[in-house]
Amino acid sequence: MTSFGVHDTPMQELFGEAVFAAFDDADVGPDEVEALYFGNAMGGQAENTTHLGPQVATHIGMAGKPVQRFEDACATSANAFKNAVQAVEAGIHDVVLVGGVERCTPETGKDTDEMTRIFASASNRQYEQPTGLTFPGVFALLTKRHMHEYGTTEEQLAHVAVKNHGHGALNPKAHFGKETTVEEALDGPVVADPFRLMDCCPFSDGASAVVVVSDDLADSFDDPVDVSGVGHATDVVPLADKEQVHVTQSARDASAEAYGQADITAEEIDFAEVHDCFTGAEILASEALGLVEDGQGGVAAAEGRTRRDGDIPINASGGLKAKGHPIGATGTAQIVELTEQVRGEAGDHQLDGVERGVAHNLGGDAGTTVVSVLEARP
């Protein structure tokens, strides 16, 4: 993956940087790779660029090979990953490339209010957008209900931000490399209550890519990591019609599917990368994935249980909050992070002795969630 942050680089070049790193890591080139599963969510709106598949394939020397492009808001490249894994498992391909790219910063020429509107396009056009809903607003609605149900506090939300900024400070690829404090987080301007500036992930540019190979071929590659489960579920949009707005049901359904494939329970997971687009989203995810009990997500964050030295480390990379969130690149960036952690190659932010990790990537108001389990190859 590239570093996440501000990149004054066309999308195909940014994607190329991530792909060539993945090619070199797997010691493959465009000849051996049979297909590209590609994610980009907003290039049409943000940069007047559609039909990106063959354009990025051309840049990486893969023109001629089939490319399928995915758009599922923030879950874009996790969905690409799921489809790639299924195609390889089904025997359609043996070696495929999966990745995503996005530019969201003002380098696109779009200011905050324009980009806020583009992001809001993932909510319902007729029944949500006309209220003036934004994406911080979407997760504020889910989180406020969680606070009402369980007594989750703004201070607990701030602990998530502090933790993830602390983690991001150890990750040279993170958008933000600076630690923060609960006091500083609680002192920031309100974006959509209960979220202040430090509760929100940044607009980022970046790209990520991984190579997926068949089980039969895996041992001919250096240091392969097993994909033992990928679950994918949707939920009702608009969010008012969800059965319970604070439970993120699609994450519960997707994780049940992924854990079933991997034949594990949540207790057997060593660490997680979850979709903390907002601090509240991490709290909801930690519960939906079964990593902490329902209602305890805020408490667990405040007690340090989800810190890198806690009993269930969450977002050791810094998460979307500090690592950054280039929409279409986020899903496969989580897969890169899990791979490096399981291999023991995560550098300064390496966790001790982790063998099995889970990635949780959601789109929109959790209308889509993809959950993937990666583990050391026996």
Added chain:
Amino acid sequence: MSTQDDIELPETLSYHDWAAAVREDRLLGQSCEECSHVGGVPSGACQQCGSRDLTTVELPTEGTVHTETTINVPPEGFEERGYQVAVVTLGDARVMVRIEGEHVDIGDDVVLSGFIDTDEDHPAPTFETAD
């Protein structure tokens, strides 16, 4: 203002029917004949059971706040800051609305107050405190 007695409800509820009703200070939803689920906005099939046997229903215009937020960083096209968006429970349905007037909290009673259509003529219902 129309009353619910003198307007025939459409057999199949479309967005255009729903939007026209919002402009007349009315809210239409759908009740499922199979499982009784009530959806707050038009859909082709029931969210709960998938049945297409849906009956258009008039939703109550008084209800309670299910969740809410105040948005201080608006999208392009929404110029003023600090407006409140809520999901309100209206009988058996829930609907996303804009709150006008004083701030409301979860559990507060609210009543339909009209609509806004600042977003390319898409109407959104507005509610205000019932106290």
